[in-house]
Every structure is written in C-alpha cells, then in structure tokens.
Amino acid sequence: MDKTIGLACNISTGKLDANQAVSGGEYPFFTCAEFPDQIDHFAYDDDVVLVAGNNARGNFHVSRYKGKFNAYQRTYILTAKEGFNIDYVYYALKLELKRLREKSQGSQTKFLTMPILTGIHFRDITGDEQTEIANVLSVIDQKIELNNRINAELEAMAKTLYDYWFVQFDFPDDSPQGQGKPYKTSGGKMVYNPTLKREIPEGWSDGIISDVIGKVPQAMKVLAKEFQDNGKVPVIDQSQSYICGFTDDETATIQPESAHVIFGDHTRAVKLVNFDYARGADGTQVLVAKSDKVPSYLLYQIVSDIDLSSYGYARHYKFLKESKCVIPRAEVSQRYQNTVKHWHEKIRDNIFQNYELERLRDWLLPMLMNGQVTVGEAS
Template identity: 55%
Template structure:
C-alpha cells in the first residue's frame, strides 16, 4: 500500500449554497474572521447582503482562507453555516476521518505547499486544483481515528482554557462596570453605594455625577515610566515561548522577534496599548516587547492600580481619532479617580482571576507545543497511538 495519497483521494470541495439571510455573525465565515496562525475563528464583524448565495458548510468540514495562505487561516467547523467565496470548504470522503484530515492540513507543510502554487503577489491566492494534489498520509481508518481523536483532545483542552479565560475576563469587566460605571461598589454597610442612596456630586469636567470624594484626572497624569528591560542573550528562550512576545495583534505571539531581544519583568500587571490599532491587553507575566508603537502603560497612582487602569483604557472609545495618533489622544483622555480603598478592594478581587488566566495561558502554550511536536511524528508513523 502506498504510504501517501492525494488530498483529492480523501476529500472534496463543497459547492452547495445557502442563502445568507438566514446567517448571523456567528454562523457566517469569511477570510476576515478566520484567525491567523491556525487559531480557529471569531465572530464576524458583518454579514453579506440579503439574498446572497454563499457556500454551505457543516460540522466537521474544514474551512481554509484562500487569500494570503501564509497567514495559516484554517478552522475545523463545529457548527453549520455559510462562508464567502474566498474560503475553501473541504469535506472528508467516507473512508477518511475528518479530524485526521484536518490535522493533516494543519501542518506548516500544507501552507508552504499552497504558497508554491499561489497566484498573485500582493494578495496571493491558492490554486484550487494544485491544493488537491497535496500529499496526505495513507493510513487505515482506525489509525486515522486514533490520531485525530488524540490531537483533537489537546485542542479541546486549549479551547476550554480559552473559554474559561473569556469568563474570567468577563467577571473582571462586570465588576468594573458595577463599581466604577454604575457606582454600586459596596458602601460601609456592604450595600450598593449609589442604589442605596450614596451621595453623588456633579463634576463639571466629566459632565456627570460621581460619588462624593472621587475626582477627575487624565490618563497621562497617572502613568509611570516603563521599567528597565533585561537583555536576552539566548534567542532560543524566546523561540520556545518562555517569554511571549506581545504586539498589536489580536493574539499574543509566543516566539522570537528580530526587532527586540529584551524582556520586561512584570512584578505587577502591565497594560499594553496598540498605538496603530487601539487594541488593549493586560500582561501579568514576563514578556518581550513586540512591534514598534506598542505602548506599555504602568500606573503610579494609588487610586488607579494597573488592573483598574486596564479596564479604564479598555473602556475608552478612540475610534474617531486619526490613524497612528491614538496614544496622544489616549493620554489626554479624562478618567475618574476613585477613592483608594475602593480601588484596592477591586484589585484584591481581580488579581486571583488574572492569576488563573495566566496559568491557563501558559498551559495552552505548552499544549500547543506538545500538539505541534506530536503532529509530524504521528503523520509519518514514527509515533503510534495505542
């Protein structure tokens, strides 16, 4: 028996169509909401106009963004929906396990192969016929199923950690909204301050009522200098993900960056602000700084500890300001300065939440490394699943 087979021997392109008017932002997929570097998909920012026909995908189909294949956008569908014409939908044939097929295409080799046949320079597109000639390991169905299940279990754990982290983030955000937007932090009797009749005072700068004793300020007034960095001599430390690289993308990039070779030690949380993107992140682990324009915000104000600063910055709307000047406007943004005892109580509650978040984050790094280490050995038969 041949050790390899062609992709066209075990899968086919889905061509069935579905009407876009029955789709929503969760069930519509385009190249925009499939995430780079094989991180799945997120909710779409738009849906097509009504009565548009789009490709109908089903659970266990494999969706691949066919524009700029080097971005490695691939998703193993876990629900039914529709996708744009620039997304290829592959479905396993009856003798092929869908999970096994997905991980066969999950490899870097697959995306390198697509790029060899891609057409165009600025926005290269994969050649659909050439893609179908990609080599897939030829194994019996039971071995395929074992390999697919093992790798899928690792990804399910990663997905679970991501869901837990999203919930932890939501808890911290809800508490912030309740205490610092609605002003229902606990009063001396433990009751919600504003709802229980706590005194509110009109602030002419903020043009709103705030709790008595609270003040107004600006972001720039609470910022401290960024601490000194530590020079990294061994570049392999960054490659294996001990110090994740933080840039302005949607995800943390865990690997080596050629532009910076220094690590920031984090004794408290740091707030990362993308000057070009307005993306805001909280970092509570040692990390290497990424792209230029990635601003690091640290508070020197007791009334605004870093975990609270993160929520304040994340709550600001800078969408109407000019490109690449966001940090200038961020520093000028007006904020509320609460009483220090309320800020400290908030900190005490959310720090354990973000410690759990950090543990899950690094566990996912290790699980991803394990999966990527096992993948080629499972596919070439060097390792088997018993």
C-alpha cells in the same frame, strides 16, 4: 499510495467581501485572518475545515468549525467525503502550513490556489486509523479550548465587576452609613461632574489616561523578523495573538512590578501582562500604572472599555492618552485590584499551559501523520 485533499473533500469558497463583518454579530465570519470576525447572518451550517486563501506572509490559517457561519470569498470551505475523517483532514492541513507557504503564488499578497490546495498529499490509511490519530490530537485541542473558555469567563467576571463598581457605582459602601451595601443603589451621595457630564460618587474625580500612567521601562524592542517559536522570554506585541513569539535575548526582558497594559497603536488590541516579557516593536505601547487610585488591573479594564473605533486606521495612542476617565477613591480601586488579581493570575497560568499543550500537539502531529509513532505509543 498517498491520497490528496481533492479526493478526500468537497471544496467550495465563501461569497462575501471581507468588509461585511458586523461587530457583535451572532455568527462567526471566517476571512483570511487568524481569528474569525462576526456577522449577523449565516450562509452555511456544516462540519467543516476552513482554509485562508491568501495572506500577506503566506500563513494560510486553518480553522475547524461545526455549526452556522459565513465566509469571505477567498476562504475555502472543506467537508469530508465518505471514508474520510474531517478532523484528520484538519490536522493533515495543519501539518502542511510550511509547505503551503513555500508553494504560494503572488509577489505581494500570497495566494493559495485551488490546484495547490487539492493537490496536497497525506498518508493513505483506513478511516478507523484516521479517527484514532485525530482523537489523540483532539484531546489536546479540547483541553486548550477548555482553558480558553475558562479565561473568557474570568475576563467576563472582571468586566462585570468593573461595570458594577465603576460604571453603575454600586461598589460596596464600607462607611458606617453604607454598611457594605451597594453605594449608589442604597443612597450613596452622588455629585455632578461637568467634565464627565454625569454624576459620580462623592470624593471621586475625573482625569485623562495620561494622568494615571507612568514612565515606560527602558528595554530593547524585538523586531517581528527576530521572533522565535520558542525561547526564554515571551514577546508581546500589538497583534491579536496574546504571545506573538519568543526571544533568547534576556536584555530585552521587562519585569512588571504588578502588571503592565499593552495597547496596540494601530490594532487597538489591549492586553494585561502580569509576567516577565519582551516588548514587540512597531506600535506596541506599554502602559504602566502610577497611581494607587488607578492600579494596573483597573487600568487594564478602563482602557479596554474605551472605544476608539471611530478613528479608523490611525495612530490611536495619542487619542487614548487624552481619553477621559473616572478617578475613584484608592480604597475602592485597591479592593477591585485584590479581587480580580487572582482571576488574572489563573488566566496567565492557562495561557502558559496552553503554550505547553500546543508544543506537545505540534511535536506529536508530524510523527502521527507520517506513521513514525502509532496511537498506542502516543498514548
């Protein structure tokens, strides 16, 4: 006989409004979005599964977390009762996402009610069997998480180098006088720039983003309703997910010469794309570097560093194009490009490896949970 989530878990909800997120806060703040925000105080410290209680498309995101956190009032917080494995509960809920969407209530925003959540069924197996199944799936998720941490470290390295060279101006000075020492720290000549209202290295200049980007490649835009779970060409749009879907329409393919920068007109999301892709519609802006003084990988870092948050909900691309930026000497820019290119290629490889791992996990998930495949067969 099947068990239910209501029998397996203690369930509560968060207490906060969604607008209480704090940028740069110390703790994750789980709302009904796919990824948590941040907040500066916590209300919970536990080993939990979190389920989004509403979503405009009925995609009730399920998250696994252990530690200190806070939660929105429409987020369900689940802890496992004795005899039930919390990881098994997490995977059981992931398997039910499509069914939850079908059972959701409400005409505009879709709602996941407590009776629907507590009534979800899963196979009645022993605690040891639950642990075995959860362990197989967790190994895959742990590799995905490791790749994500590696990517975050590589992104941080590229940002640190950018700050050191193009904000603090301590790039290696290869002139006979500099002998490879940090430019500004070792006395490199600085000149006051009235537009940027700061000193910049001699020979550098100022500009705006529209000065350093070129013509966007002509290609068909892929609508959200046309996204596929799998396909020949990954689709990049302005959402927080790096790859939002796929298409089999190869006429939509864009082939960057080096890399393109994707900017979200509404979301302000910034992505570097160094592979063939298709462009999502509705606010997905493509930035193509046209100057050897601001090549693609440097352009990505410059755009990522521009703060447009004060404009609130708006079309941000027009403000981005008019944003001021420093224009370095080409040899410094190219040296940065050559250094970080390998890091971003590793990031790309990890992203696609994670996609394959997610496919494997999602293929195994229903068979393990339904008993079609045993743990011995899966491993």
